[in-house]
Amino acid sequence: MLHAQIAARAFNTPLLVEPSKAMAFLSGLGPRILGRRVELAEGVDSEDGAASLPARAGILAGNLTERLQQHGNAPYPVVDGIAVIEISGVLIHRGGWIGQSSGQTSYEGITAQIEAAARDPSIRAVALEIDSFGGEVAGVFDLADQIRVLRRNKPVWAFVAEHAFSAGYALASQADRILLPRTGAVGSIGVVVMHADLSGQLDQDGVRVTLIHSGRHKVDGNPYAPLPESVRDDIQREIDVLRFLFAETVAAGRAGRLSQEAALETEAATFRGTDAVAAGLADEVIDLARGFAGFRQMISSTPPHSSIRAQRVALPQNRQEALMAQENQPDDSIQETEADVMENAEGENDAADAPASPTAAPKPPAATSAAVVPVASQPSNLAELSVQLREAAAEIAEIAAQAGRLGIAIDAAKALREGTAPEALRKLVLQRASAAADARDIVAAPPSAVLPKSVESPIVAAAKKAASAGSRG
Numbered sequence: 001m002l003h004a005q006i007a008a009r010a011f012n013t014p015l016l017v018e019p020s021k022a023m024a025f026l027s028g029l030g031p032r033i034l035g036r037r038v039e040l041a042e043g044v045d046s047e048d049g050a051a052s053l054p055a056r057a058g059i060l061a062g063n064l065t066e067r068l069q070q071h072g073n074a075p076y077p078v079v080d081g082i083a084v085i086e087i088s089g090v091l092i093h094r095g096g097w098i099g100q101s102s103g104q105t106s107y108e109g110i111t112a113q114i115e116a117a118a119r120d121p122s123i124r125a126v127a128l129e130i131d132s133f134g135g136e137v138a139g140v141f142d143l144a145d146q147i148r149v150l151r152r153n154k155p156v157w158a159f160v161a162e163h164a165f166s167a168g169y170a171l172a173s174q175a176d177r178i179l180l181p182r183t184g185a186v187g188s189i190g191v192v193v194m195h196a197d198l199s200g201q202l203d204q205d206g207v208r209v210t211l212i213h214s215g216r217h218k219v220d221g222n223p224y225a226p227l228p229e230s231v232r233d234d235i236q237r238e239i240d241v242l243r244f245l246f247a248e249t250v251a252a253g254r255a256g257r258l259s260q261e262a263a264l265e266t267e268a269a270t271f272r273g274t275d276a277v278a279a280g281l282a283d284e285v286i287d288l289a290r291g292f293a294g295f296r297q298m299i300s301s302t303p304p305h306s307s308i309r310a311q312r313v314a315l316p317q318n319r320q321e322a323l324m325a326q327e328n329q330p331d332d333s334i335q336e337t338e339a340d341v342m343e344n345a346e347g348e349n350d351a352a353d354a355p356a357s358p359t360a361a362p363k364p365p366a367a368t369s370a371a372v373v374p375v376a377s378q379p380s381n382l383a384e385l386s387v388q389l390r391e392a393a394a395e396i397a398e399i400a401a402q403a404g405r406l407g408i409a410i411d412a413a414k415a416l417r418e419g420t421a422p423e424a425l426r427k428l429v430l431q432r433a434s435a436a437a438d439a440r441d442i443v444a445a446p447p448s449a450v451l452p453k454s455v456e457s458p459i460v461a462a463a464k465k466a467a468s469a470g471s472r473g
Contacts, residue, residue, distance in 0.1 A: 075113045080296045081124040083117040085110060091135025091167045105132070107139035110171075111146060118150050125155040125299045127292060128175055134166030134188065137242060144249050147174035157295050159288045160184045165270060169281070170246060174253035178282040179291040182273045186281045189246055190268025191239040196223045243268075254280065256394035395422040403429045 075098045076083045087110060088100050095106020098113065117123045128147075150156055151174070158164070158175035165188040172178055172186065180186060202209065202224065209224040220231045247263035254263075258280035266279065276282040284291065393416055400412035408429055415425055 075109075075116050078123065079127075079292075080300055081122065082127050082296060082299055083113070083120075083123045083125070084127045084129055085113045085117070086129045087168065087171055088129075088131045091132055091140065091171075093136045093139040104135075107136075107143050111143055114143070114146050114150055117154070123154065124302070125157070125295070126150065127295060128156065128158040128172065129161060130158055130164045130168050130172050131161050132165065132168030133163055134168050136167070137191065140167045140170050141245060141249055144170050144174050144253065147171060148253055151176050155295075155299070157291075159292060160186055160282070161288055166190070170249055173250040173258075173281075177284070179284045179286055179288060180273070180276060180282050181288055182285055184276070184282075184285075185270050185272040186276050187266060187270040187279075188268050189243070189250060189263050189266055191242045191246065193235050193239055195221055195227050195235075197226050198223045199225050256390060256397075257283075392422055396420070396425060399425050399429060403432075406433055408432045 076085050078084070086099060087105055089103040089105050092104050092106055093108075095101070095104060095108055098109045099105065114126070117126050147156060156175045158172040158178045160172060160178065160180035162181065162184045164172040164178075164180075164184075164186045169186050169188065178186070211219045211222060211224065213219045217234075221227065221235065243264070247260045250263045251258060251260035262280060266281075271279050271281050273285050277285060286294075396415050397412050399422060400410040400415070403410040406429070410425065410429065
């Protein structure tokens with residue numbers, strides 16, 4: 001494979017790749033810039049013993065998903081109903097193979113696995129195992145959208161081992177939850193374009209390249225001349241737009257945890273370990289083997305064909321505090337603590353359902369107080385409870401914002417402290433809005449000082465007199 005084919009992917013095209021990795025690539029490619037061969041093992045046996053397919057994939061016909069269906073192959077390993085999809089190395093567009101090949105993973109290969117997992121009823125969840133410094137822009141955002149759609153029906157967790165930079169993070173950010181080890185790093189929400197100026201070297205070698213072209217912008221960014229300022233500005237505008245789209249995609253995947261503005265404010269920095277969690281780019285620092293074991297336990301304890309996405313829990317304040325107090329305790333105490341919390345929840349629910357004693361104070365209306373609500377389905381581990389609490393908090397904040405636009409004041413912080421269920425809070429807002437609308441329809445006006453007072457009809461007066469006399473007689 002000639003270097004020109006590699007250079008076409010690397011130079012003068014936007015890349016979602018961590019800059020140091022891009023510079024390392026540029027340094028390695030420099031000595032071969034004039035056409036020497038680069039040894040890329042393509043078409044040879046891969047690590048798993050399967051022959052790599054050509055680096056081509058049809059978008060409109062003959063795609064990988066159809067090939068998989070024809071041959072009945074499982075494109076990923078499956079552990080306890082969880083499809084494990086590996087995303088590693090350089091991420092490229094139109095690579096016609098599944099998994100890693102010659103240090104590359106194709107978006108088409110990942111897409112085929114995502115589609116297969118979505119259609120397979122035996123697959124109950126998906127784990128993305130990510131170790132990538134990024135790759136090409138082309139294809140990454142469409143794939144990100146597919147992952148976000150998949151997680152509506154099946155849980156998707158991302159396990160970063162050890163890097164999820166740029167395009168790698170664009171995909172990781174679409175998962176329900178991002179886990180990374182202490183040394184793991186994520187981020188680099190930015191875009192880079194590399195331009196090689198060979199004009200000086202060509203002058204030394206006595207080589208002059210003449211580009212005959214039609215169209216003023218046809219040869220913009222060519223490597224045989226210094227980069228004009230106007231062309232540089234055009235490239236800068238293009239990658240600024242792509243960075244905005246990148247941040248928008250991340251915000252869609254990390255809704256409630258990282259906004260588009262916050263993603264842009266990272267200025268393409270990378271974050272490691274606990275710093276990534278603090279910045280909102282990840283959810284938990286944990287040994288990945290333990291994290292995956294927790295994911296397996298959560299999936300195995302969930303009844304088949306039930307949607308984890310539908311499990312919403314509104315916990316009273318004391319249960320929230322108990323969960324948060326245990327977040328940093330050793331693993332051997334987590335299960336016991338969670339069991340105690342859920343046992344307390346059951347006790348509270350039983351007490352709420354018991355008949356009231358004669359001396360007990362009357363219960364407040366359900367619409368105004370939902371501090372104690374039944375738990376629809378009990379999650380199996382602390383991680384899932386945390387996810388559900390964040391979802392409930394985000395929904396309550398959204399309800400409060402909508403109420404504010406209607407002129408109804410809702411204290412979201414108080415609702416969270418009291419464990420008010422989003423459904424109860426929404427009902428309360430509707431009741432207040434209805435009452436406000438009814439009040440606007442009733443107008444009280446004092447008697448007019450200008451208009452004459454109405455005089456009773458003589459017929460009505462006679463009727464009243466006759467009725468009064470009849471009642472006395």
